[in-house]
Amino acid sequence: MRQGLIDDNRSAWLEALPPYERLPALRGHVSADLAIIGGGITGVSTAWHLAERYPDRRIVLLEARGLGNGASGRNGGQVLNGINGVEPREATLAQRVFAATSAGIDIVEALAAASTIDCGFSRRGCLEVYTTEASAREAEARVATWRDWGLPMRWLAGNATGNAIGMHGIHGAVLDPTAGMVNCAALLRGLRPRLLARGVTVHEDTPVLRVEHGQPVILHTAEGSVRAAAVVVATNAYTPQLGLFTRGILPLHSHVVATAPLSAERWQQLGLEGFADDLDRIAYGGRMSDGRMLFGGGSNAAYTCSFGGSPVFPADAGARNFAAIEARMRGYFPGLADVPVTHRWTGPLAITFDRICSMGVTGPHRNIYYALGYSGHGLALGALAGRVLRDLYSDDHGPWQGLPFFQKRLPIIPPEPFRWLGYQLYTRLTGRSPRQR
Known part of the structure; x- marks a missing residue:
């Protein structure tokens, strides 16, 4: 296995997968009952749940590269309860949030059991x-x-x-x-045969270039288009590139490292699986399924904001960022001083100003369904979003009303150049992440 994968920005999660051949890109013009943009955890979970409820409807999923290539294949691997930005002050809301996000973890567990690739799912806390x-x-x-x-x-x-x-x-x-760890890239790619068996059409290497609102919605791609009665936007940090939620989402590049595999004895001495600290620039990490220590966050250097909000980070950049992350990791784990870092990669986060995600339906014809803005807390919520969006598509809003993410209006983030300047000034002066509190 190659060392220090800064050159192609391939995460250790993706590196561990068996050979994967992408499905053909969309060519020509097709129609669908429902089109899904994005092959991450939100898009795949939504396709799974909708195909289960509506086996006779034509569902088309469009992924810009390969399933799990974005944040779903570049994250910290933790499948967690709770909603980032939400701190319930009374029992009823706390219980509802816990029940909802626990259901998200249950969904990940069920999808892991259905996946044709071992995704290393564990639920040891x-x-x-x-x-x-x-x-x-x-x-x-x-x-x-x-x-x-x-x-x-x-x-x-x-x-x-x-x-x-x-x-x-x-x-x-x-x-x-009740929380767990998973290789989400393996999970999603292992679910592809199951989606195809359920009648979902999947096109990879098919970025959506333009969304034409109407009845139907028309999704324009490089070599074709999809006319769909309804569309699910499951693109998280990439969403503003579609002209959607441009004032509500701040794409951030999150930098992550992973070590060579540790022995089972060493992991037993550490006594942990997944973890995060209590600092504003949260440090997090955990045990990967192949025994590596994954570590990210810990300082301003762990995150980068690009002018203009591009979610794509230059593959040859970030050496200083990775050095700072490694230093923080060895500060927390001085006993790992002899363990080399073998992988370094970057993934896109979709940050909201108050850190609370949103799931709902929008558009002039109320036929655009979405879930986004997970703010680094998206595996359980992304899986849950598949069930939420299935119910909203079915006009069954009741189970989700009153939850913090339901039809959440995202606070406005200033436009450029104020967005980039404000981020740089605030983080450098305070060492914290700007947010609405």
Whole structure:
């Protein structure tokens, strides 16, 4: 296996997959009952759920490259409960959010069982670790409240040497025993034969160049078009390139590294699967299915905002970013000083100003369905979105009304050049990520 994959920006998740031949690009003009733009977790889950409910309807999925090539194949691998940006203050909302996102994890588990490729799905829990005594005390109190509300989180005591948790400088951690890890790229590519068997038409290497609104919607591609009664937009950070949600989404490049595989004994000593810390520029990581340590975040250097909002990061850039991430990783895990970093890659995030995602239906003819803005928390929510959008397409809004993401209006992010300038100034002056609070 090649080392230090900065040259082609291929993630360790993708590198671990068996040979994959993309399906032919769309050529010519076709019609469909429903067209899905995007072959990530949101698009594939939506195709799966809709084909299950409506086996006689023609569903066409268009993916710009290969299934799982975007954020779904470049993420931290954690399948988590909760909605980024939402901190419920009362029991009813906390229970509803937990039930909804737990259903998302259940969907990932069911899709993993159906996948023709082993995606290494595990559900052994993930940690949120706390780096100060004060934040640890507050977290311990929150866990007591959550348990009173019937949520299964547990508090793990720690100390500054990390003896109880396996990380240096940690004062405690919240364990969600129901969370998990997955190679989402393997999951999605392994589901492709199942989608085809369900009658879904999949075209890869088919970027949508323009969306023509109307009844029907017309999706224009390089060599053809799709006329569809309804469209699902499942493109997350790439969505503004379609002329949609241009003022509500900030594409960010998230840089990630992975080490050579660790032994099972070493992982046992670390005592963790997936983890994230409590800092504003969150550091996160976990155990990949092949035994590697994945690590991302930890400072401003872990994220890059491109002028104009392009979700595509230059493949030959980012050396300083990766060096900063590796330094943070070795600070948390000094015992891994002898373990080399073998993979470095970048993936696109879709950030909203308040970090809360949105799922709903829009457009002048109310025939554009969407789920986006996961803000780095999208595996469980993206899988859940397939069920949400299926129900909205079926005009069954009831199960999702009152949840924070349902028809969420995204706060406005300033246009260029103020967007890029504001991001640069704020992050450099504060070391934090700009957001509406």
